[in-house]
Amino acid sequence: MERRFDIALFGATGFTGALTAEYLVANAPPGAKLALAGRSPQKLEALAARLGDPAVGLVVADVSDPESIRALAQSTRVAISTVGPFLTHGEPLVAACAAAGTDYLDISGESEFVDLMYLRYHEQARESGARLVHSCGYESIPFDLGALFTVSQLAAGEPVALAGFGQSNGSISGGTLRSAVNALARFQEAGRVSRQRRAIERHAPDGVIAEGRTVRSAQARPHRESLVGGWVVPAPLIDARHVLRSARLDSAYGPEFTYAHYVVTRRLGRTIALYAGLPVLLTLAQFGPTRRLVLTYRRAGEGPSAERRARSRFKVTFIADHGSPRRRRRLVTSVSGGDPGYDETAKMLAESAFALAFDDDLPARGGGQLTPALALGHPLIRRLQRAGIRFEVLSDEV
Ligand SMILES: NC(=O)c1ccc[n+]([C@@H]2O[C@H](COP(=O)([O-])OP(=O)(O)OC[C@H]3O[C@@H](n4cnc5c(N)ncnc54)[C@H](OP(=O)(O)O)[C@@H]3O)[C@@H](O)[C@H]2O)c1
Numbered sequence: 001m002e003r004r005f006d007i008a009l010f011g012a013t014g015f016t017g018a019l020t021a022e023y024l025v026a027n028a029p030p031g032a033k034l035a036l037a038g039r040s041p042q043k044l045e046a047l048a049a050r051l052g053d054p055a056v057g058l059v060v061a062d063v064s065d066p067e068s069i070r071a072l073a074q075s076t077r078v079a080i081s082t083v084g085p086f087l088t089h090g091e092p093l094v095a096a097c098a099a100a101g102t103d104y105l106d107i108s109g110e111s112e113f114v115d116l117m118y119l120r121y122h123e124q125a126r127e128s129g130a131r132l133v134h135s136c137g138y139e140s141i142p143f144d145l146g147a148l149f150t151v152s153q154l155a156a157g158e159p160v161a162l163a164g165f166g167q168s169n170g171s172i173s174g175g176t177l178r179s180a181v182n183a184l185a186r187f188q189e190a191g192r193v194s195r196q197r198r199a200i201e202r203h204a205p206d207g208v209i210a211e212g213r214t215v216r217s218a219q220a221r222p223h224r225e226s227l228v229g230g231w232v233v234p235a236p237l238i239d240a241r242h243v244l245r246s247a248r249l250d251s252a253y254g255p256e257f258t259y260a261h262y263v264v265t266r267r268l269g270r271t272i273a274l275y276a277g278l279p280v281l282l283t284l285a286q287f288g289p290t291r292r293l294v295l296t297y298r299r300a301g302e303g304p305s306a307e308r309r310a311r312s313r314f315k316v317t318f319i320a321d322h323g324s325p326r327r328r329r330r331l332v333t334s335v336s337g338g339d340p341g342y343d344e345t346a347k348m349l350a351e352s353a354f355a356l357a358f359d360d361d362l363p364a365r366g367g368g369q370l371t372p373a374l375a376l377g378h379p380l381i382r383r384l385q386r387a388g389i390r391f392e393v394l395s396d397e398v
Contacts, residue, residue, distance in 0.1 A: 001101070004075045005035040005057055006357045010093055011082035012036035013043035015173045015303040016107065016137075019346035020082060025051045027350065027387075029358060037061045037072055063089045066096075073100040078357045080349060081106040085179040086113040087186070094121055094132060101128035101367070103356045107349055109139035110183050111238045112190035115197040118369045126206070126368040133375045135238055136352040137345035138168070141372055142316045142389075143239035143261070144246055145381050146335040148373040149391045150318045151253050153331060159256035161218060161321040164243065165228045166235070167264035168314035170341045173303030174295075181294055184285035206249070206368065215247045218260040222271055227332060228317050230266035233274060237261065246373040254322075264317075303342055314340035317394075331396045337389040344389065351383045352376055359383075 009024060011017035013036075021036050028034055035057035038044050044058045059075065061068040063083065073079055073096035083089045086108040097104035098121040108114060114134045125132050135141075143164050151160055172180075183190065201207040209215060220234035240261035247253035265271045284290040304312070315336040323329040337344045352372065355362060359379045372380065381391055 001077055003077045004033065006033045006076070007078045007080065007353045008035040008037050008057075008059060008072060008076035009080045009082070009353075010037040010061060010072060011084075013038040013040060013047055014082055015175060015301055016342055016345060017082040018047060019342055020080065020349050021047060021051060023346045023350040024353070025053045025056060028354070032357070033057070035059050035076060039063075063092050066092060069093055070096045070100070073097045073102045076102060078103045078105065078353050080104075080353050082349070084108065084110075084175050085182045086110050087116075087179075087182055091117070091120075097130050098125040098128060098132065101130050103131045103133075105133050105136045105349060105352050105356065107137035107139070107345055108134045108179075109137070109238050110179055111241060112183065112186060112193050114238065114369075115190070115193045118197055119193070119200065122204075122369045126366060129367040131356065131365075131367055131375050132369045133352065133356075133372055134369070135242060136349045136372055138170075138314065138340035138348070139237065140239040140242040141348040141352070141380075141384070142166075142314065142335040142337075142340075144242040144371055144373040145376075145384070146316050146318055146333065146391065147243045147259070148246065148250075148252070148377060149335070149381055150320050150331065150333045151257075152378070153333065153393055153396070154254070154320065154322050156252075156254075158254050158322045158324075160254045161258045162243075163218070163220075163260040163262065163319045164239070165225065165232055165262045165264050165317045165319075166239070166314070167228065167316070168312065168340045170312040170314065170339055171304040171308055172298070172341060174298040174300040175303075176341060177295060177298050178300060181285050181291055184282050185291065187282070209248045210251060213251065213255050213257075215244060215253065215257045217244060218258040220260040220262060225262075225264075227319060228264050230264065231268055231271045232262040232264050233271055235261055235263040237263075242371045242373070246371045249374055304339070309339035309343050312339035312341075312343075313337070314344065323398075327398060329396060329398050332394040333392060334394055335389065335391050347387055347389070348384065351387055352380060355380050355383055
């Protein structure tokens with residue numbers, strides 16, 4: 001497909017967008033045609049001057065101007081979006097990419113948005129060939145690709161009970177805070193859209209699980225897990241849904257696959273504080289004045305400083321119980337790296353874009369909404385390993 005750009009980044013002047021722009025410019029292969037897109041020409045010019053690459057294209061586009069979004073989607077082979085909250089700002093670019101046959105990536109962790117985009121654009125994207133890949137940041141690359149890495153260490157054809165445990169000490173940006181508060185305010189709506197999606201996906205020609213295979217979410221409860229150093233609590237985050245979706249459509253996850261998703265809290269006191277704090281946050285998110293109060297914690301466009309990010313780390317540990325009932329084995333793996341929310345998210349997103357634009361060994365799955373593991377699979381794992389994110393086998397014991 002001949003287009004003016006290989007990769008265009010929409011939201012380049014935002015907090016995560018600027019970090020992604022830096023990574024793209026510093027790491028693109030020679031001759032790659034990059035563009036930075038945003039609503040403010042002045043901010044775009046200032047960013048381009050800071051990055052110092054005269055070959056980068058600048059595109060002015062605003063979510064409220066459909067023609068500018070259409071033109072952006074038609075100008076590039078791969079469009080990336082960091083324009084969030086995605087429920088508020090995300091749909092026009094997804095729609096334009098589905099129509100133009102343009103591959104699309106974002107870092108949305110908002111499950112209602114991802115489900116709505118499936119309901120509205122999956123079929124159109126299947127026809128146009130556009131691959132629509134959401135959640136290519138800390139949510140959900142280490143979990144979705146980590147699960148794929150883990151099952152690919154096992155003998156084919158075995159049942160697998162997998163559990164993922166996420167642990168990080170990062171801080172959040174104003175954009176992430178806005179997306180999270182918005183999602184909390186709409187949790188009932190999100191449940192309704194998710195049920196609608198499940199009812200349709202179950203019967204979609206590319207959603208039906210192969211005969212003889214089962215894939216389900218495992219019962220999860222708070223417990224002490226010595227392998228990750230303390231208390232863990234079940235977390236209904238989008239990561240688990242991507243892992244299960246990847247497993248439904250790929251027989252590499254075995255004939256019988258279950259997944260349980262946890263956040264590591266380490267101490268019992270933190271576990272109790274989390275359970276007590278969540279209903280409070282949920283209540284604050286429901287009402288305009290209290291919602292605005294929570295949002296004063298950090299303004300849109302702001303995020304953790306370089307020093308704070310340099311102190312941040314993440315580690316996702318996977319425990320896979322597998323093998324025959326007579327000879328159960330336990331494989332432990334991990335995915336780990338630096339600042340999860342921003343530095344590593346920028347890396348994961350940019351490497352996903354390089355993979356879509358330039359790798360010719362990606363899984364051949366055609367267009368439509370795909371999880372990161374289904375769309376980018378092992379080629380992205382290799383790219384991330386080369387970029388310093390560790391995928392490791394820690395132990396494999398009977
Ligand atoms: N999955 C993950 O792990 C992960 C990690 C990090 C962030 N995120 C998500 O990424 C999103 C962005 O976060 P952030 O902290 O980078 O937010 P941010 O700094 O507020 O950036 C938002 C961007 O959207 C742009 N924008 C807003 N309204 C627009 C419009 N009408 N037309 C065009 N552009 C518009 C802003 O443009 P201006 O620059 O002109 O203001 C800015 O560039 C959030 O939804 C966050 O939750 C996810």
